[in-house]
Amino acid sequence: MIIRATLIGIGATAFIDLWALALNRAFGISLPSYAMVGRWLGHMRAGRFVHASITAAARIRGEAAIGWTAHYVIGIIFAGLLLALCGEAWIRSPSLAPALVFGLATVAAPFVVMQPGMGLGLAASKTPKPDAARLRSIMTHGVFGLGLYGTARILAWLTLQ
Numbered sequence: 001m002i003i004r005a006t007l008i009g010i011g012a013t014a015f016i017d018l019w020a021l022a023l024n025r026a027f028g029i030s031l032p033s034y035a036m037v038g039r040w041l042g043h044m045r046a047g048r049f050v051h052a053s054i055t056a057a058a059r060i061r062g063e064a065a066i067g068w069t070a071h072y073v074i075g076i077i078f079a080g081l082l083l084a085l086c087g088e089a090w091i092r093s094p095s096l097a098p099a100l101v102f103g104l105a106t107v108a109a110p111f112v113v114m115q116p117g118m119g120l121g122l123a124a125s126k127t128p129k130p131d132a133a134r135l136r137s138i139m140t141h142g143v144f145g146l147g148l149y150g151t152a153r154i155l156a157w158l159t160l161q
Contacts, residue, residue, distance in 0.1 A: 005080035013075030015147025038067030054118035094152035103145020
């Protein structure tokens with residue numbers, strides 16, 4: 001179960017990254033800055049969990065590596081939660097609906113925890129274009145759900161071979 005959660009989490013998170021890259025190449029939409037996530041997490045060691053603006057906070061050594069690692073570890077944790085909720089039957093024969101609903105539900109984490117902690121407000125309310133930021137987050141987490149499903153289907157197929 002741990003190996004499958006790891007593989008599915010990595011696959012689904014990579015799917016997010018490919019989605020972001022495609023949006024960047026096709027429409028010039030900026031890539032996410034996981035260095036800022038690393039900066040936010042790095043400041044937690046000193047007990048600082050909330051910032052007025054994470055971009056104005058002091059840099060943390062290795063913040064990009066911390067952020068990218070966290071991005072994938074969180075994807076693995078979320079995949080593990082999905083597998084725990086859906087059980088062995090879903091692992092053997094994945095279906096789209098649970099993965100997509102779960103992926104969309106994970107948008108609560110950035111809306112309620114990460115964005116407020118980084119100074120972006122609840123559900124990106126303090127960003128210049130909150131509705132656009134919210135839509136982008138919802139779409140990204142929907143893509144994560146598709147990635148959970150797609151990766152799980154590939155693993156199920158490989159297991160049957």
